[in-house]
Amino acid sequence: MNNQTPPQIGSPPDSVGTAFSRAVALKCPMCNDGNLFSGWLRMKSKCESCGFIFERDPGYFLGSTYINYGLTTLITTWTYIGLHFMAGIGKTWLIPGLATFCIIFPFVFFRYARSLWLCFDCYFDRTGALEMRQESGTKPDPETSREN
Numbered sequence: 001m002n003n004q005t006p007p008q009i010g011s012p013p014d015s016v017g018t019a020f021s022r023a024v025a026l027k028c029p030m031c032n033d034g035n036l037f038s039g040w041l042r043m044k045s046k047c048e049s050c051g052f053i054f055e056r057d058p059g060y061f062l063g064s065t066y067i068n069y070g071l072t073t074l075i076t077t078w079t080y081i082g083l084h085f086m087a088g089i090g091k092t093w094l095i096p097g098l099a100t101f102c103i104i105f106p107f108v109f110f111r112y113a114r115s116l117w118l119c120f121d122c123y124f125d126r127t128g129a130l131e132m133r134q135e136s137g138t139k140p141d142p143e144t145s146r147e148n
């Protein structure tokens with residue numbers, strides 16, 4: 001007898017706010033229950049709660065690098081402009097500091113960039129997300145649903 005709780009069936013985020021809150025919480029965009037990551041940089045292949053497959057296609061998360069790169073560039077540029085031209089801080093201090101920021105920030109923001117990409121993709125492409133849910137199915141994982 002299988003006494004596990006049945007998998008939850010979620011739906012794609014129905015508003016920008018919902019998509020954003022699920023992304024910031026690093027939760028599954030479909031059920032808002034399962035975690036996206038099992039470690040600092042290790043992403044799960046699918047939701048442990050609803051079975052939604054996170055990486056739809058090979059290279060799916062390439063788009064998240066645009067979010068990460070874009071935000072890093074914006075912060076670096078505006079910080080330089082603000083601190084150099086408005087606060088008068090010299091290049092000898094600014095450039096090493098901002099170069100260090102450009103190396104560290106993408107690692108720190110990596111998980112959020114992927115989560116934002118996934119959640120907003122599910123928001124804007126609801127049909128694709130629902131198809132992916134059906135493909136991944138709510139079938140129980142054979143490893144965890146063995147009969148005792």
Ligand SMILES: [Zn+2]
Nearest residue numbers: 028031047050
């Ligand atoms: Zn889920």
